[in-house]
Amino acid sequence: MDKWRNLSIGGIAGVAARYLLATWIYKVAGTDFPYGTMAVNLSGCLLIGVFNSLAEVKSALSPNDRMLLMTGFCGAYTTFSTLILETSNLINDGEMLRASMNFFGSGLLGFLLFRVGEHLGAVI
Numbered sequence: 134m135d136k137w138r139n140l141s142i143g144g145i146a147g148v149a150a151r152y153l154l155a156t157w158i159y160k161v162a163g164t165d166f167p168y169g170t171m172a173v174n175l176s177g178c179l180l181i182g183v184f185n186s187l188a189e190v191k192s193a194l195s196p197n198d199r200m201l202l203m204t205g206f207c208g209a210y211t212t213f214s215t216l217i218l219e220t221s222n223l224i225n226d227g228e229m230l231r232a233s234m235n236f237f238g239s240g241l242l243g244f245l246l247f248r249v250g251e252h253l254g255a256v257i
Contacts (some may be wrong), residue, residue, distance in 0.1 A: 136200045151210045177214035181207045185218060210253020 153168030154176065162168040184202045188194040194202065207214045216239055223232035 135197050139197050139201035140205045143201040143207075144209040147209030150206070162194070173211050174213040177207055177211035178217045181214040181218050229245040 151173050155173055158169040158172045179204060184194065184199070184207065188199050188203070203218075216236065220232045220236045223229075223235060
């Protein structure tokens, strides 16, 4: 039960943090460029990197802590950070082709499928 509680608490905190940071960034920097989303994505990458190092290198995070911070908080804050973590793990495993496929495939195919979804939404 602890993992579900931690996942939920982390998710709620991540969603709130994403909204608060993005809103503040847009107020400060304006909305002519997606500065808020970029700030969330980049800060999420920094955070998941710190948490991963604490978990893997320092063994300072329990599985429940990882569920709270990495899966719950970072997952709700930005899934971009998870893409970067998983790509880094593939690189660390010597899987450069698969890392490239993950990174570029997610971006390119994600964009293409978004456009297909827009088209489908317009015709239904």
